[in-house]
Amino acid sequence: MLGQRRRNLDWPYIEGLTIEEATHPLSLLAVGLYGRELPNQNGAPLRLVVPWKYGFKSIKSIVKIHFQEKQPPTTWNLAAANEYGFYANVNPEVNHPRWSQARERRLGSGFFGAKQPTLLFNGYANAVEHLYSDLDLKKYF
Amino acid sequence: MILKMRKENQIKSFEITSEQSYINRRSLIKSLGILSATPFFSNTFAENDTPNQKPLDFIKNNQYSTTEPVNSFEDITTYNNYYEFGLDKTDPIDSAQNLSPFLGQSQSLERRRILETLITKILFQPTNLKKEFIDCGVLKLGQWSFLGLAYLWWISSRNSNQPLMPSMLLLKQSTGPMRCLDKEEETLTGPILKG
Numbered sequence: 001m002l003g004q005r006r007r008n009l010d011w012p013y014i015e016g017l018t019i020e021e022a023t024h025p026l027s028l029l030a031v032g033l034y035g036r037e038l039p040n041q042n043g044a045p046l047r048l049v050v051p052w053k054y055g056f057k058s059i060k061s062i063v064k065i066h067f068q069e070k071q072p073p074t075t076w077n078l079a080a081a082n083e084y085g086f087y088a089n090v091n092p093e094v095n096h097p098r099w100s101q102a103r104e105r106r107l108g109s110g111f112f113g114a115k116q117p118t119l120l121f122n123g124y125a126n127a128v129e130h131l132y133s134d135l136d137l138k139k140y141f
Numbered sequence: 142m143i144l145k146m147r148k149e150n151q152i153k154s155f156e157i158t159s160e161q162s163y164i165n166r167r168s169l170i171k172s173l174g175i176l177s178a179t180p181f182f183s184n185t186f187a188e189n190d191t192p193n194q195k196p197l198d199f200i201k202n203n204q205y206s207t208t209e210p211v212n213s214f215e216d217i218t219t220y221n222n223y224y225e226f227g228l229d230k231t232d233p234i235d236s237a238q239n240l241s242p243f244l245g246q247s248q249s250l251e252r253r254r255i256l257e258t259l260i261t262k263i264l265f266q267p268t269n270l271k272k273e274f275i276d277c278g279v280l281k282l283g284q285w286s287f288l289g290l291a292y293l294w295w296i297s298s299r300n301s302n303q304p305l306m307p308s309m310l311l312l313k314q315s316t317g318p319m320r321c322l323d324k325e326e327e328t329l330t331g332p333i334l335k336g
Contacts, residue, residue, distance in 0.1 A: 001225040002225075002227060003228065004225050006228075008224070008228070013224070025205070032197040032199065033194075035196055035197060036195060036196050037194040037197060039194055039237070040233075041226065041233035041234045041236075042217070042221065042223075055221075060223055061225075107212050107216050107217070107220065108212045108216045113167075
């Protein structure tokens with residue numbers, strides 16, 4: 001694909017989840033969006049949506065799925081391990097080294113839209129925090 | 142050497158602008174009306190207002206619904222990251238229009254099928270012809286190979302992101318010494334290699 005002519009990432013794009021995360025009812029394998037077929041630019045024909053994680057975890061246009069015992073190497077983590085962790089849970093208290101994650105501007109609010117506080121687990125804390133009860137979220141960001 | 146000394150009456154920047162105003166500085170600029178011409182550009186993606194995608198049959202699971210306001214279809218389909226299409230958030234909508242994941246895949250699968258059939262036929266011919274078929278087939282492929290084969294492989298892997306198929310590897314392995322020039326016409330009579 002066009003963007004893969006640049007070697008900015010190690011193609012193909014690879015992402016991974018723990019089995020507990022993958023089997024959570026909020027982890028979606030999506031074929032559509034807003035009641036319609038998934039458009040190409042959103043990852044047709046099949047994409048992952050993990051709403052409590054940063055967007056790069058939600059891999060698009062999936063071609064292969066492996067089940068394995070070890071944590072897989074993942075694309076952004078390989079590219080910059082200090083910036084992109086394997087878990088990548090949305091967390092206002094864990095900043096990206098180059099910017100704060102404490103606030104966000106919602107899509108559609110426009111360039112001038114007001115920022116709002118980012119919510120832990122993107123607002124899905126009640127549904128998913130039990131997955132990470134034993135995990136230091138700052139260490140395993 | 143430049144020594145930067147803080148003067149007695151120098152005011153720190155945070156004493157001038159409150160943190161809240163700084164965070165929402167863009168809406169502040171807007172409210173000042175400096176860029177009031179912005180709405181002029183807001184219809185850039187008007188042609189995407191009617192989605193081309195086919196409606197799906199589905200049942201909404203209200204257990205995982207939300208009362209939050211929903212983004213517009215336009216917003217979520219014209220502004221997103223998809224680095225395989227490029228680094229800018231408008232690259233995906235621009236580039237994806239030329240790609241049909243279903244058609245593209247079926248085309249590449251079709252090419253792959255043809256190639257696999259070809260190779261299978263070469264490899265599973267009666268024994269007495271096998272060697273010639275391999276040699277000639279490979280030779281014939283070899284004539285347009287480098288670019289042609291690379292192109293076929295590129296096409297087939299481009300859309301489906303699948304690795305080199307095993308029979309291609311087989312083909313690559315069998316491109317050893319190729320000696321089949323005058324026998325070509327009598328051995329390569331199958332319609333496939335005539336193409």
